[in-house]
Amino acid sequence: MKKKIAVLLGGTSSEREISIRSGNYIVQSLLKSGFNVHAIDTYNYSITDLKKEKFDKVYIALHGKGGEDGSIQGVLEYLKIPYTGSGIMASAISIDKFRTKLLWKSHNLPIIPDVYIKKNAIPLNTYAIKQILKLKFPVLVKPNNQGSSIGITLVSSAKELSKGINLAANYNDDILIEQFIIGKEYTVSILNQKTLPIINISTRNSFYDYNAKYKSSSTEYLCPSKLNIKQEKKLNEIAISAWNILGCKGCGRIDVILDHENKFWLLEVNTIPGMTNRSLVPIAAKEAGISFDKLVLLILNINNKNF
Structure with missing residues (x-):
């Protein structure tokens, strides 16, 4: 009997489009290898149904939040369904x-020198500004938990900082400012x-x-x-x-x-x-x-x- 595989793709993160592309390549490959494989977009699917539908294993092709952050891994652990990739803690970290x-x-x-700030600390106080200015410009301003370089700005001077920080804050409450190497x-x-x-x-x-x-x-x-x-x-x-x-x-x-x-x-x-x-x-x-x-x-x- 063919093993029944669920390929989880899509989801709700800003990397949804890329995840769908990745997942579809994986689905086609597993079909060629003879598996009973199903593409499941988690955007409109209840993960607990995986148990009801008797899937043998889950191939996680979800990128970003909801896929790489340990949350889906936690649900699959609870359902006792084997899955690909890292576990809950490693994913979350x-x-x-x-x-x-x-x-x-x-x-x-x-590791590259950086300054970590939180969205609720904007506008920045004098201490935070001093810490950032200790970095050598240019710097990269990035959301702390986004992938695919989404929400990242290359900032060449202190005058441009606010724009980069505000963009990153649209994607995450935690923001990382790194010296650009x-x-x-x-x-x-x-x-x-x-x-x-x-x-x-x-x-x-x-x-x-x-x-x-x-x-x-x-x-x-x-x-x-x-x-x-x-x-x-x-x-x-x-x-x-x-x-x-x-x-x-x-x-x-x-x-x-x-x-x-x-x-x-x-x-x-x-x-x-x-x-x-x-x-x-x-x-x-x-x-x-x-x-x-x-x-x-x-x-x-x-x-x-x-x-």
């Missing part, structure tokens, strides 16, 4: 950029505690923003990354440490930047990476000789060898 960085900092991993961006995909080939992301934009990720045809993904052996070893060590410190499982990505002094800086973690034709994990897997269909099966079967 990983979507929170500020708390993720606190954990990384406690283990002496390289000029350098080359890399991403390390992790599959079942092992790293895949590193990708160098090259964009003509000021940084790897939403447009560069999903719309621009000029963005390039170099895999192999052209890092030397020593650099690759160092970056893989940093990525695995960052992943394990958060308690992540399954498949995900660690994003970093290499500055002009050849120092790596951690940017963020992605516990439910995109799975479209432009997505980074499938590109890295292909370089490692893993087809998209095999990748989907590997993710489905992690921590469930007999599935």
Whole structure:
């Protein structure tokens, strides 16, 4: 009898459109692999019905709030339905950029200098302004728990700060202001505690923003990354440490930047990476000789060898 799989996609987050695209690629792949698979948009679906409909496992393709923040994982744990990816705590921490960085900092991993503020503290008091001005401009102003570079502003001077903070506050009550590091961006995909080939992301934009990720045809993904052996070893060590410190499982990505002094800086973690034709994990897997269909099966079967 075919295993019955629910692919959760869509949802209510600002990354809904990307989630639908990822989910549909996964559905088509699982159909080819012979599963009884159903695409379920959580926007208009009661998750408790998964138990009633006797699904054997859930493949989570939800990005952002409601998918990567531990909430859906908590419901699935309660329903006792196996699911892909990281658990409740790792998901909840990983979507929170500020708390993720606190954990990384406690283990002496390289994090970018930042200032954390709350929406209810706007307009900012003198102390907060002084802390921000200690950072070197330009800075990135970002919502604390958004993905896909949504709501992020590159701010070049103190005069532009308010605009960036107000935009970020539209997406989240917690806002992170980070020093902008000029350098080359890399991403390390992790599959079942092992790293895949590193990708160098090259964009003509000021940084790897939403447009560069999903719309621009000029963005390039170099895999192999052209890092030397020593650099690759160092970056893989940093990525695995960052992943394990958060308690992540399954498949995900660690994003970093290499500055002009050849120092790596951690940017963020992605516990439910995109799975479209432009997505980074499938590109890295292909370089490692893993087809998209095999990748989907590997993710489905992690921590469930007999599935």
